Amino acid sequence: MTPAADPDSSLDRQPETGLRADAERNRERILAAARRLYASHGLGVSMACIAREAGVGKATLSRRFATPEELINAVFADRMDAYAAATAEALADPDPWHGFTSYIHTVCAMQAADRGFADVLTMTFPAAKALEGRRAEAYDGFLELIARAQATGHLRADFTPQDLVILLMANAGVVAATQDAAPDAWRRLVGQMLRAYAVPGTDLPPLEQAPAHTALYRAMVRLTRPAAGPHGDVERPDGR
Structure with missing residues (x-):
């Protein structure tokens, strides 16, 4: 039965x-x-x-x-996939300098669109194996991107991978500070940094307009206040 x-x-x-x-x-x-x-x-x-x-x-x-x-x-699994894909797309660009600048813009735009992802790119998570694996993949591709761009004579010979880390840290800070008052301020930062990375005489897109003084002032005032969570509670530094 x-x-x-x-x-x-x-x-x-x-x-x-x-x-x-x-x-x-x-x-x-x-x-x-x-x-x-x-x-x-x-x-x-x-x-x-x-x-x-x-x-x-x-x-x-x-x-x-x-x-x-x-x-x-x-x-952030999908965003790390997109981050790695951005490197592959830049490497596929027949113009290495354009590939390099496009990559910088793409990654910084990803940070601007998502504050959490802006943080992810400036921190390490040893226990998050998949995330760190994609980061390593993107980093290896970026090393090749640097070498190719320098070989064109447009990227300064003293540019190093650490300069990208510094840029991402700076951009994360700008995104966090200005997201409400001047949400496009990061574009000005990226434009100025690309001018610092380029060999004199290299063609670059027009520099984005600087944020209005009043907008930056509002951002500075905001930074003086305690960070409040989405429900109005002040968040602890450890995120718990």
Whole structure:
């Protein structure tokens, strides 16, 4: 005789992710909430704030993502793919100098569009293996991009990969400081830095207009205030 079906057996059938359907829905809600909050407030958003935004308890969040690094790895997987793809696209450009400048603009624009990603590119996450793997892939491609651009005689011979890190740190700071008051200020920074990287006489696109004095003043005033989280709470420096 065929045994009667267990009425609760459907709860044990899990999707490919290995999570029950309700757990998978919670996971997607957490990821969506984290994407929104990281994009607008950076990686300083606490795990508790993300749980609140997602409408789940802290225990539920910790079961899905035990550490902030695990959550960051999941949230930014697609953006790290795009970051690596930007390097490949720049290397495919038949004009190495144009490929180099396009890459700088593309990556800095990605930072400007997502404060969390701006932070990701200036920090390391040893436990986030997939994220760090894509970063390493992009870095190796950038080394080749530098060599090609320097071989054209347009990129200064003393430009180093560390200069990109410095630029990304500076751009992350500008994005965070001016996102409301002067959201295009980063373009001015990138334009000025490309002029610093280029050999004199190299063709460069027109420099973006500088932000208005009043806009920068508003940004400076904002920086004097304590950083508030998306729900009005002041975030701790450790993001918890």
